Amino acid sequence: MKYISIIFIFILFTGITYPQSLSISGKVTDSRLNPLPNVNIIISETGRGAATNVEGNFIIENLLPGEYDLEFSFIGYESQTIKVVLKDKSEKINVVLKELPVETEQVIISASKYEQRISELPVSAEVIGAEIISQKNFNNLEDALRYVPGINMTDDQISIRGSSGYSRGAGSRVLLAIDGLPFYTGDTGETIWEVIPVHVLERVEIIKGAASSLYGSTAIGGVVNLITSKIPEDQIIYLKSYIGAYDKPSYDEWDWSGEYRIFNGQTLTYANTFSDIGITASFSRLEDLGYRQNNFSKRYIGFLKSDIKFSQSSSLTLLANLFTKKSGNFVYWRNSRNALVPPEGDLGQVVNADRHMTGAIFNQVLSDNHLLKLKASYYYTAWDDGAVPLNKSTTDLFRGEIQLNSVLSNSLILVSGVEASGAEVNSTLFGNPGSVSFGAYASADYKFNFPLIASLGIRYDYNKLDTLNGSNAFSPKLGMNYKFSDKLIFRTSVGTGFRAPTPAEAFTSTTASGITVKPNPKLKSETNLTIEGALNYKPINFLTLDLAAFNNEYYDFIEAGVDPSDGMIMFDNLVRARIQGFEFQTQFDLKEINTSLNLSYTYLWARDIEKKRALKYRPRHTFYSSLNYTLSNFSAGADFRYWSRVEEIDEELINLGLVPDGNLRVEVFVLDLRAGCKFNFGNIPLNIFLNANNVLNYNYVELIGNLAPIRNYSLSIELGI
């Protein structure tokens, strides 16, 4: 009896105490593996729960063995229920919550240099989120831009609504900025997409149409502003690795290597906040053997961002982006039978490039209604192309800006500022020109009582490029956003833009393959007048329609052409151009079946109205679509792009025999597929994505004599510690 009592007491004791020691703990992060604090966790069966701490950790203790449904919820994120079975030990789980971009209305900063809801803008804008960059394993931002409605990429040159053709990097009609700091080269004025460490971006904001009234030269066709991720309060170590391969070409005679060409990359990012100083430091190594001969590349990107908080009212953000590259030089194919092989003379040519950008943004809250921003940046670029004779260029570009954001009343916000820049070029191609520029701007947004927001702005710019005559420009704009109802919003804008010539356009002097390019000391700035009218309609919860019509008149459009007096090529103010069109977008967001579908169509009528012919490299019809399916931690998607065959190309280069079979071009059909899964590897959140691009292995060119990437596959893995 004594023993029975002891056993009974023992059983009773263990029966009570052992289950009480069970717990469920873990960590909650967002899809970028950043910890999420204050996430609610409720056990459906008991109503008991907990919340995550600042590190995203939680623990629910004193649980009995059994099955529990844990519901995780947080504002702005998709709720998730996870079943946990407790047997004889405690469980640890990690949860990734997916952002709800539709329910938390997108805010962007690029349209007026302060944060605004995208639905309140007078102009068309697009946003690429970090999530999609991860899912599609984009390692070069230009690949992500190829899927944005209204954007066409011709090789590495961006065109927003037909703003640009192709000029081999000389000049850009779209301004790239990183956290508001302009990011284009001082010699060619081009945007180098490959220098951007895409994994540190929170989002990419795209403004369509002339934005010179706020940003000056280069923004004549639009703005792409990169917003870097906020530095987390707690330490994060982010690792990413990917590997992929190009499939065999469609035709045996194109199979120049006899092997699957590999591409791979690794990224390590460390982020933490120490007291009042936050740091994000990142290093990436990206290697691509290339599907074309002599088209390999090795890139190294270093990125540093630091936020220093001096007080509640003042802070400093420091940015540094370091880039070095070695790549083969593939200019045009040898001919269509050797479409993945360059001319024999180009074999072995190697391009070396170093591009380093540093910048600082000082924020000072002057009062409740006034914020002062001081911005400064320095961009050093150096490259050589390995040709005989050697072409090389070194440029130092300095910029400074003072910006004042003033909330003058509940209805009126004024953004004003002054900006100056200077550049020195030392180049075998462009000579040694120097340039200076100055700009001053003011832009006011007024919210009327009836739901109308009016935006009025003007900017003055002065540019002096070496021996060229100095040029002045006033760029005004007027925009309106009228919220007719919760479902229907109208927006319209009219403004002018301008673009000063770059050193490359004014001073290039070179001879290659029998072609001589000569300088044009009389080159002038080009200007445009842009008008847009649009509506956004949401007839039902899951459907959004957006229709925009636009007209751009370009004057003194700078293009390369042949001087009939001597047969030499030079950049000149050749074209009076008109670019008209419309853009139609639909977004289906069917949460019940975890599916979203975006469709967009752009019609472009881009004409040289003097010569009455189409502008080069502008497809008349483009259609993009994206289907996304997400179920718990699994996601899958398909993206499709269509371009109609471009009407006009560089016929001169073909006639001169420089690009054999260069007139071969077709309409474009590209289908990409992807799938991904998020789970935990031990205690570490892990994301895995599989991508198959150009799965139809369709052969097309964006630029003559340059076959676009053939079918390729990649596997990418991200983990956060």
Added chain:
Amino acid sequence: MPLCAFSVLLCVTILLSGCDKGIAPKSGEAGFSGIITFIGQWPDSVTRTHLVIFKDPLNSSADFSLQNLRYVSNEIPFGTTTYNFSSKDSSVIPGTGLFEPGEYAYVAVAQQTTENVSLIRADWFVVGVYYKNNDTTKPGTLVIPENTFVENINIICDFNNPPPQPPGGK
């Protein structure tokens, strides 16, 4: 509905593009083409001008021989400023119009002042040489791969600045 729409779209895409792989290689034979540009005044004494291609380098006057000669274009008209040529055009050598793939060490424009055609090295004067990659320190080698038509074999003939003459000239 979006899934259906996308499925339809996908089918249409595959139908439109599935049978078509887009750009395809142009079928063709080996050969070459280019442009000869003449700068300056043609000497009045010139009686004939041809593009000539030799298989091996002209290291001595003996290399200027029919055995080494692989191509002689039709006569280039006197006073021409630019002349487009192609191996597809009829030529003196080879008579068939077909050109063998391979490497050719010396490609030049040569002129003669004799009344009758002569194959003596001393009777010819070279006014232009094909250079590769703008390297004017040595004659460029013309490479014709199998099944490849090489374009852009451009030659500049500057009468005021003639190129170095191969051995055996006057």
